[in-house]
Amino acid sequence: MPTLRLRLAALAxxxxxxxxxxxxxxAPGGTAPSDTTRSPSAFPYGLTAALLLASAVIALAxxxxxxxxSQAQAAAVAKALTRGDPSRAPALITKYGCGGCHxxxxxxxxxxxxxxxxxxxxxxxxxGGVARHDADTLxxxxxxxxxxxxxxxxxxTGISEGEARDVxxxxxxx
Numbered sequence: 774m775p776t777l778r779l780r781l782a783a784l785a786x787x788x789x790x791x792x793x794x795x796x797x798x799x800a801p802g803g804t805a806p807s808d809t810t811r812s813p814s815a816f817p818y819g820l821t822a823a824l825l826l827a828s829a830v831i832a833l834a835x836x837x838x839x840x841x842x843s844q845a846q847a848a849a850v851a852k853a854l855t856r857g858d859p860s861r862a863p864a865l866i867t868k869y870g871c872g873g874c875h876x877x878x879x880x881x882x883x884x885x886x887x888x889x890x891x892x893x894x895x896x897x898x899x900x901g902g903v904a905r906h907d908a909d910t911l912x913x914x915x916x917x918x919x920x921x922x923x924x925x926x927x928x929x930t931g932i933s934e935g936e937a938r939d940v941x942x943x944x945x946x947x
Contacts, residue, residue, distance in 0.1 A: 776816070805941045844946070851895070851945035854908040855938045862943030869930040871940070878947045889926065894944040903927060 776833055863880050866872055872883025876890040900906045900914045903922045913920060915937035918927040932940070 779815050831862070847946045850940075851942040854895075854945060855912065855942040857935075857938030857940070857942035859939065859943040859946050861936075861939040865932065865936050865940055868944070869932050869936075871930075874927075879943070892947050894941075894947065901927070908941060908945075911941045915940055 784831045797812065826853060848859055851857070866877060866883055871891075872880055872885055874885040874887040875883060876885060876892070877883035878890075878892045894911065897906050900910050901918060901922050904910050904914065904923075910921070911932060914927075914936055916932055917929055918925040
């Protein structure tokens, strides 16, 4: 379901386009209904502008819909792979200080430069550069990185497995 903001933008654009079209569409007598001083030959330019505006609004709504649909699909896949809830992760990322070391797209304040950025995790081949990547390995890495790589600089933060599932789901949506 598209967001309320997207629906309101589409509605506002459609109303604006309809208003512009009405303003420049000629009345049966040949004049524009809201401006009787205009020449009848001027209306096609206004109508063209209104139609272009309406087309742009429809195109933007379609792009917004596709973006929303893509995000919804990514969240569904992430939930299925990790059995976690990505919506809970931003608070957990802040709570456990992940953003102090990592840059994490979509996590407020997560702009660390100490460790690697965590965007595009679902497409990566390795976790921590040492273990073959799958959801369970990523979750294990988040909970106890030294269990996978004893010399890892990543600290044990005290995050639970359930919380790590939420964080992993979030990373899979980015």
